[in-house]
Amino acid sequence: MIKLKFNFLLISEYILVLLCIISILSSCESKLTPLKVTHGQTIEGKPFIMGKINRQNLLTYEHSNWFKTEYLNYKIPNGWIEKNENLLNQMELKLFLGTWCEDSEREVPGMLKLLDYSGFDFSNIEMYAVSEEKNTNENYENGLNIINVPTLIFYKNGKEINRFVEFPNISLAKDLEQIIQGKPYKNPYYEIQSNE
Numbered sequence: 001m002i003k004l005k006f007n008f009l010l011i012s013e014y015i016l017v018l019l020c021i022i023s024i025l026s027s028c029e030s031k032l033t034p035l036k037v038t039h040g041q042t043i044e045g046k047p048f049i050m051g052k053i054n055r056q057n058l059l060t061y062e063h064s065n066w067f068k069t070e071y072l073n074y075k076i077p078n079g080w081i082e083k084n085e086n087l088l089n090q091m092e093l094k095l096f097l098g099t100w101c102e103d104s105e106r107e108v109p110g111m112l113k114l115l116d117y118s119g120f121d122f123s124n125i126e127m128y129a130v131s132e133e134k135n136t137n138e139n140y141e142n143g144l145n146i147i148n149v150p151t152l153i154f155y156k157n158g159k160e161i162n163r164f165v166e167f168p169n170i171s172l173a174k175d176l177e178q179i180i181q182g183k184p185y186k187n188p189y190y191e192i193q194s195n196e
Contacts, residue, residue: 032056042132048100049129050136055112055122057129064099070109076117077173084180085118091180092155093125096146100132103166104150110172111152111164147192154179165189 037051047063058067095111097104115125130136134146144153148166155161161179165187168175178185 034060037129038137040131042100046100048098048131050131051129051138052136052140053127053129055127058099058108061099066105067109070105071113074110074113076114080114080173080177081117084114084177085120087180087182088115088118089120090156091124091161092158094144094153094155095125095127095150096130096134096141096144096153097127097150098132098134099129101149103148107150107164107167107172111150111176114173114176145193147189152176163187 032054034056035051035053037049037053037057040048040050042048049057049061049063058064093115095108097108115122126140128136128140130141130146130149134149135141144151150164150166152164153160154163161182162185164172164175164179167188169185169188175185175187177183
């Protein structure tokens with residue numbers, strides 16, 4: 001009887017979490033219109049989008065099917081939201097990604113899920129899809145030393161405090177937590193400067 005009750009509670013919890021995720025994804029889908037972007041192809045012929053984007057671009061672009069799958073699969077560590085949401089919500093962010101890039105496919109959905117569950121105000125994030133050369137037609141990347149994607153830049157009071165670049169040192173959640181908490185953090189490329 002106890003085991004049956006436990007299984008029922010566990011199943012109920014999973015259903016509640018799934019309903020929350022569906023609610024977040026569907027509310028985001030219904031409120032936004034994709035921004036106008038440029039379409040291109042990589043050297044290998046893989047299609048991509050380029051320019052200023054929003055989440056709707058990732059949800060509706062025919063070659064971004066990875067976004068929903070990876071978003072649903074990303075597991076937020078216990079206690080992460082409670083520990084980081086207040087500090088995170090005092091920051092502004094810039095995210096550069098490549099819809100052609102496996103690292104962006106792996107990391108960006110988890111980044112956005114952490115922001116969603118932290119109650120982050122998405123008017124405080126600018127998102128840009130870049131070409132393989134890490135640029136946009138509008139030059140949004142100029143002066144920002146974008147050498148690899150994804151690059152998530154954290155600002156406080158208009159000043160860059162740190163950035164996540166391409167892949168984590170430990171894990172996505174742990175690396176972002178170190179940045180948000182103001183702990184010492186160096187991304188794998190912190191010494192590299194681009195030739196802009």
